[in-house]
Amino acid sequence: MSLNIPLETGGQRVLWAMRTKGEPINLTLSAGSLGPTEQVVLYPADELASFDVNSAVNNLSAAGHIKLLNNVLSTWRSTFRLSQNQIFASVAREITLALTPEPRPVRSCGQPVDGQHLLETAVDPVLGDITAIYAISAASVTALPTKFVMGSQIRRGGQSCHLLVESARSLPQSFHLVLCGRNGVAVRKLADGDGHQADFEKWWAKRHGDMDLREFLIRQLAQVAGAGLATAIDMQTRAPLTVRQIAKSATHPAAEIDLALALDGGLLVGGWTHDPAAMLSRIEYLSENGSALPLQPNFYKFPGKTGEREDGFGADVTGFVAWLPQSRNLGPLLQPRFQMRLVSGATSPLIPPLQPFEASAQRNRILRAVPPQHARDQVFESILAPALQEVEQKLGKTVKIADTKDYGTLPENPVVSIVIPLYRNLDFLRFQFSAMATDPWLAANAELIFVLDSPEIQDDTEHMLGGLFILHGLPFRLVTMNRNSGYARACNAGAGVATGTMIVMLNSDVVPCANGWLQALIQPLLDQKKLGAIGPRLLFEDGSLQHAGLYFARDQKGIWLNHHFYKGMPGAYAPARIARNVPGVTGACLVTRKDIYDLVGGFTEDYIIGDYEDSDLCLKIRQIGFHVAYEPDVSLYHFERRSIRRSSDYMRGLASQYNSWLHTKRWNDDISELMSTYLDEATEDTAAPYIVGKSERSAA
Numbered sequence: 107m108s109l110n111i112p113l114e115t116g117g118q119r120v121l122w123a124m125r126t127k128g129e130p131i132n133l134t135l136s137a138g139s140l141g142p143t144e145q146v147v148l149y150p151a152d153e154l155a156s157f158d159v160n161s162a163v164n165n166l167s168a169a170g171h172i173k174l175l176n177n178v179l180s181t182w183r184s185t186f187r188l189s190q191n192q193i194f195a196s197v198a199r200e201i202t203l204a205l206t207p208e209p210r211p212v213r214s215c216g217q218p219v220d221g222q223h224l225l226e227t228a229v230d231p232v233l234g235d236i237t238a239i240y241a242i243s244a245a246s247v248t249a250l251p252t253k254f255v256m257g258s259q260i261r262r263g264g265q266s267c268h269l270l271v272e273s274a275r276s277l278p279q280s281f282h283l284v285l286c287g288r289n290g291v292a293v294r295k296l297a298d299g300d301g302h303q304a305d306f307e308k309w310w311a312k313r314h315g316d317m318d319l320r321e322f323l324i325r326q327l328a329q330v331a332g333a334g335l336a337t338a339i340d341m342q343t344r345a346p347l348t349v350r351q352i353a354k355s356a357t358h359p360a361a362e363i364d365l366a367l368a369l370d371g372g373l374l375v376g377g378w379t380h381d382p383a384a385m386l387s388r389i390e391y392l393s394e395n396g397s398a399l400p401l402q403p404n405f406y407k408f409p410g411k412t413g414e415r416e417d418g419f420g421a422d423v424t425g426f427v428a429w430l431p432q433s434r435n436l437g438p439l440l441q442p443r444f445q446m447r448l449v450s451g452a453t454s455p456l457i458p459p460l461q462p463f464e465a466s467a468q469r470n471r472i473l474r475a476v477p478p479q480h481a482r483d484q485v486f487e488s489i490l491a492p493a494l495q496e497v498e499q500k501l502g503k504t505v506k507i508a509d510t511k512d513y514g515t516l517p518e519n520p521v522v523s524i525v526i527p528l529y530r531n532l533d534f535l536r537f538q539f540s541a542m543a544t545d546p547w548l549a550a551n552a553e554l555i556f557v558l559d560s561p562e563i564q565d566d567t568e569h570m571l572g573g574l575f576i577l578h579g580l581p582f583r584l585v586t587m588n589r590n591s592g593y594a595r596a597c598n599a600g601a602g603v604a605t606g607t608m609i610v611m612l613n614s615d616v617v618p619c620a621n622g623w624l625q626a627l628i629q630p631l632l633d634q635k636k637l638g639a640i641g642p643r644l645l646f647e648d649g650s651l652q653h654a655g656l657y658f659a660r661d662q663k664g665i666w667l668n669h670h671f672y673k674g675m676p677g678a679y680a681p682a683r684i685a686r687n688v689p690g691v692t693g694a695c696l697v698t699r700k701d702i703y704d705l706v707g708g709f710t711e712d713y714i715i716g717d718y719e720d721s722d723l724c725l726k727i728r729q730i731g732f733h734v735a736y737e738p739d740v741s742l743y744h745f746e747r748r749s750i751r752r753s754s755d756y757m758r759g760l761a762s763q764y765n766s767w768l769h770t771k772r773w774n775d776d777i778s779e780l781m782s783t784y785l786d787e788a789t790e791d792t793a794a795p796y797i798v799g800k801s802e803r804s805a806a
Contacts, residue, residue, distance in 0.1 A: 107122065107123045107124065107181070107185065108120055108121065108123075109121045109122075109174065109177050111166055111170040111173055111174055112167045112169055112170040112173075113166060113167060114166065114167045115165060118141075119162075119166070119170070120137045121162065121174070122135060123182050124148065125186065126148060126149070126150050126154070127148075127150065128150055129150065130147050130148065130149050131147070131148040132145070132147055132148075133145070133146050133148055157197050159197060159200040159204060160204070162174070162201070163201060163205075171201075171204070171205045172205070172290055172291050175198075175201050175202060175205060175284070175291060176286060176291070178197070178198050179198060179238075179240045179249075179284060179286075180238065180240075180249070183198075183247050183249075184249075188247070189246055189249075190245070190246050191246075192244070192246075194247060195243065195244060195245055195246050195247050198242050198247045199242050199244075199280075199282065202242060202282060202284060203293075205291070206293035209282065209293040209294050209295040210227065210228070210292075210295075211227065211294065211295060211296070211297035211298075212225045212226065212269075212283055212294035212295065212296055212297065213225065213226045213297045214226075214277065214296070214304045215304055215309045215313075216304035216305055216306025216307075216308075216309055217306055218306050218323060218327055218337055218341070219327055219330050219332070219333050219334050220333070221272055221273065221330075222270055222271075222272055222327070222330060222334075223270070223271045223272075223273055223277055224268060224306065224309075224323070225268065225269045225270075226266070226267070227267050227269075227294050228261075228263040228264035228266055228267065229256070229264050229265050229267045229292050230264045230265070230292070231260055231264065231265050233285065233287035233288075233289055234287040234289040234290075235287060236252065236254060236256075236267075236285050236286065236287050237287065238252065239251075239252055239254070239269065239283065239284070239285055239286070240283070240286070241271065241281065241282070241283055241284075242280075242282040242283075242284065243281055243282075244278060250269075250271060250272075253269060253326055254267055254270070254322075255267070255268050257318065257319075258318055258396055267285075268319055268322065269283070270323075277296055278296075279298075280296075281295070281296040282294065282295050283295075310345065311345065314345035315347070317443060318394060318396070320341075320342075321394040321436070321439060322394060323338070323341065324342065324436075324437045324438060324439050325338075325434075325437035325439070326437075327341075327437070328435075328437035328438050329437070335438060338437055338438050339438050339440070339463050342438075342440045342441065342460065343460065346440075346441065346459075347441045348457065349457055349458065350455045350456055350457040351363070352446060352454050352456070354412070354423075355380075355382075356382060357382060357383055358382075358385070359379065359380065359381045359382075359383070359385050359446065359448065360379065360380040361377065361378065361379045361380070361386075361389065361446045361454075361456055362377045362378055362412075362456070363375060363376070363377040363444050363457070363458040364376060364378075364458060364459070365377065365458070365461070365471060365475055366442045366444070366461055367461055367462075367471065367472070368436040368437070368438065368440075368461075369468075369492075369493055369496050369497070371431060371432065371492055371496055372429055372430050372431040372432045372492065372493075373391060373428075373429070373430040373432060373436070373442060374427070374428075374472065374489070374490075374493040375389075375391070375426075375428045375430060375442075375444070376425070376426065376427040376428070376476075377389075377426060377456075377458075378412060378424060378425045379423065379424050379426065379446075380423045380424070381424070384449075385449055385450070386446065386448060386449070387448055387449045388401065388402065388447055389401050389426070389428075389444055389445075389446055389447075390444060390445050390446075390453075391430055391442060391443070391444055392442075392443040392444060392445055394436075398447070398453075399430060401426075401428035402428075404428055404431075404488045404489050405426060405427075405428040406426065406427050406428070406476070406482070406485050408424075408425045408426070408427075408476060408477065409422060409424070409425065409480070410422070410423050410424065410477075411423060425476075425480075427475045427476055427485065427489055427490070428489065429489040429490075429492055429493065431492075438463050440460045440461045440463060441457055441458055441460060441461065442458070443455065443456075443457055444456040444457070444458075465497050465500040465501040466589070466590070468497050469494065469497045469501065469714070472490060472493050472494055472497065473714070473760045473761050473764075474760070475490065475760075476760065478760050478763060481759075481760060481763050481764075483663070483767060486763075486764055486767045486768075487771075490764065491764075491767075491768070494714065495712060498711070498712050499712075501591070501592075502591075502595065504589065505587060505588065505589060505591040505599075506587070507586070507587060507603075508561060508586050508587060508588035509564075509584075509585075509586040510583065511568070511583070511586075512581070512582075512583050512584075513571065513572065513581060513582050513584065514575060514579065514581030514582070515581055516554075516581050516582070516583060517551070517552075517553055517581075519605070520551060520552055520553035520605060520606040521551040521552070521606055521607060521608060521628065522552045522553070522607070522608040522610060522624060522628055522697075523552070523553040523555060523600075523601075523604030523605060523606035523608070523609050523610070523700070524542075524548075524552050524553070524554050524555065524609075524610045524612055525557060525597055525601055525604060525609060525610065525611055525612065526538075526554070526556050526557065526614050527557045527593060527596035527597055527600065527613070527614065528556055528557065528558045528559060528560065528567060528614050529559045529560050529590070529593075529596070529614075530563065531614070531615070532563075532566075532567065532570060533745075534614060534615045534617055534745055535570065535571075535614055536570075536574065537617045538615075538616065538617050538618075539580070540574075540578065541617055541618045542618070543578035543579070543580040544621065545618070545621040545622070545623075545624070546621065547621070547622060547624065547625045548621075548624050548625075549580055551625075552606070552624060553583070553604065553605060553606050554580065554581070554582035554583070555582065555585060555603060555604060556571065556583070556584045556585065557585045557586075557587065557596045557597070557599055558584060558585065558586040558587065559587050559591055559593075559595075559596040560590060561586055561587060561588060561589060561590075567584070567586075568584065585599060585600060585603060587599060592713075592714075592715055592716055593709070593715070593719060594708075594710060594719045595709075595711050597611050597693075597708070597709050597719075598711065601700070601703060601704075601708055604700065606700060607701075608628050608631060608697060608698070608699055608700060609698060609699070610624065610627075610695070610696070610697045611693055611720075612694070612695050613693070613694040613695070613744065615694075615744065616644070616695050616742050616743065616744045617742060617743045618742050618743075619741045619742055619743060623642065623740045623741075623742060626737065626739060626740045627642060627697045627737055627740050628697060630735060631697065634733075634735075636731070636732055636733055637732065637735055638698060638699070638727035638728070638730075638732025638733060638734060639691060639696060639697065639702075639723070639724060639727050639732070639734045639735070640691065640696075640698075640734070640736070640737055641653070641655070641688075641691025641692060641695055641696055641697070641734075641736055642695055642736075642737050642738075642740035642741060642742055643736075643737070643738045643740065643742075644694060644742055644743070644744040645677050645741055645742070645744065646743075646744070646745075647745055649677045650674055650675065650676060650677055651670075651672045651673055651674065651675045651676070651677055652670065652673060652744050653673070653691070653692045653694065654670065654671040654673075654682035654736060655670070655671045655686070655688030655689070655690070655691060656668055656669070656688060656690040656691055656692055656720070656721060656724070657669055657670075657671060657688065657689045657690070657784070658690075658721070658777045658780070659781070661766075664770075665766050665767060665770045666769065666770045666773070666777050668718065668720075668721050670692070677741070682738060683738045684738065685735065685737055685738055685739070686735065687733050687734065687735050687736075688735065688736045689721075689777075689780055689781065689784055690720065690721045690724030690725065690734055691720070691724060691734055691735075692720050693719060693720030693723070694720075694744050695742055695744075696720060696723070696724075698723075698727065702727060702732065705730065706723065706726040706727060706729075706730060707726070709722070710722045710726075712768070713765045713768065713769070714761040714765055717761070717762055717765045717766075718765045718766065718768070718769040721769065722769060722772070722773070725776055728776070728780070729776065
């Protein structure tokens with residue numbers, strides 16, 4: 107491998123680098139048109155004299171010296187695999203110091219995370235963009251990841267530069283850095299005494315307001331395995347930025363950012379503006395590299411109000427929500443920076459309060475981003491859906507079974523597994539358990555699985571269920587999730603431990619009216635090979651109909667909503683007493699074969715909190731060629747939505763609207779075809795006559 111290097115005198119010096127062998131080798135070296143041809147003998151390495159750095163660099167031009175150093179650190183190091191060669195490290199160090207005999211210092215700022223050293227120096231802007239960084243110690247030459255950030259201001263000493271260097275040990279006093287830029291190199295030496303551990307927390311307390319550095323550290327540390335993510339969050343919560351908003355005025359523009367979630371795929375931003383004199387141009391995000399990015403085009407405005415203040419202003423404002431896709435993960439940035447830009451070009455900074463970083467808290471915040479009455483398809487499609495889908499996926503990755511406890515001896519080969527998710531409300535559990543315990547066929551053939559989706563009430567739940575077991579002797583299994591995970595994940599967790607050939611999904615607020623209900627629901631699945639799922643007649647507590655099968659109808663926006671046949675009619679209403687195939691059945695009591703459930707992947711887990719999973723499952727079962735049926739001869743009471751009402755996020759409306767939008771987006775073609783051809787066997791007509799005015803949505 108040869109290298110032509112320019113000399114100060116205008117000539118060229120040619121250096122060759124090659125591997126030696128265990129015996130002498132005769133070689134012919136030629137400089138071609140640049141010089142003579144020589145016959146040389148290459149001896150084994152242990153017979154060669156040390157490389158004469160002084161001779162190699164003597165009379166080199168500055169450009170030639172830089173070219174030599176760059177080749178030694180990059181091409182020669184990697185080609186001959188010399189990173190950990192002590193002799194090579196010594197040569198590289200001599201060449202470096204020959205170029206810069208007295209390097210400027212690089213100082214240690216401490217370790218934000220064990221093994222991650224933050225270094226600080228200054229660099230002349232003439233260096234240009236830094237393209238490579240090398241670390242030279244007494245025993246090694248290492249190419250470092252280009253983890254650095256340049257300060258936005260240029261002072262007399264140059265432009266500040268902070269670097270993260272990974273090393274399990276303290277940096278040696280012999281540590282040198284070579285920063286390779288487009289216009290040259292910069293050499294730095296670890297400052298005297300900085301081989302010892304500096305106190306990062308003290309340093310950070312003084313420097314946390316350096317915005318570019320702050321965002322660089324947050325992004326980089328979040329990628330460090332172990333404590334990196336927690337450290338990045340802790341750095342922000344310990345030293346938050348001062349919230350900046352522009353107060354409302356009768357004549358001047360005002361603005362506030364109250365939602366700014368930095369997610370993997372982008373930024374979800376929300377807030378309000380007030381622009382009485384039409385002076386506002388736009389709101390912009392200030393990125394780590396200093397560029398100002400407008401929030402358009404994924405930007406949606408809606409009428410809004412701020413709270414009353416002492417200044418008396420409570421006038422209308424313009425609310426907004428926006429999604430700004432990002433090609434680079436920002437990390438857990440809890441206070442992204444923004445600015446308000448006026449038509450004149452003037453800008454004012456905007457900084458939101460600390461944002462939530464835990465997935466469920468982020469989801470709750472997203473569900474309050476837009477008032478339900480102002481939610482539109484475009485808001486879900488281009489703004490909220492990307493954020494909600496990412497947060498739901500993150501939430502799903504944190505969910506697992508935390509504990510499993512058996513009460514009594516469960517049947518070895520049960521015909522059916524009953525999965526009952528429990529969420530906060532246990533009001534009807536005593537009645538439900540008693541009804542099942544006194545059902546001979548169920549007690550002999552069913553495996554009972556409770557899935558507690560509220561681990562915070564584990565002690566109370568175990569106490570209640572333990573008492574019911576002592577009282578009735580009906581064996582069961584209690585599966586406790588590590589956190590609230592939602593209806594679909596809880597049901598899927600229960601199905602994952604189920605061993606029956608049939609599986610029943612049963613709400614905890616559903617109580618059988620009589621014995622024999624389970625056997626009657628299972629028998630059609632055994633008799634009819636093309637039957638994939640079945641549901642019973644469900645009654646309100648006053649005996650009126652809650653469910654006699656499920657169908658779909660569009661609302662005024664064109665969204666498919668779930669409806670129940672004959673809901674609110676008397677329990678003995680004749681059309682509801684006819685067994686028939688239906689578009690779907692409610693998840694409050696849904697029976698299917700375990701192999702079918704597994705084949706379609708169980709309940710889809712990306713609906714929010716708990717809605718539309720039942721119809722989604724029915725549509726998946728239909729998609730693989732099976733039917734869904736309604737069985738009126740089996741009746742159960744359903745004390746509807748008692749548990750989901752206790753979720754403060756759901757009944758506010760945005761989650762329900764999102765679920766219906768997602769359900770429609772996913773199944774629009776299938777539902778359109780199904781409902782255009784579905785003939786209700788009870789009336790020999792389509793479902794259309796039962797859509798009178800505005801019906802309620804599915805209770806499941």
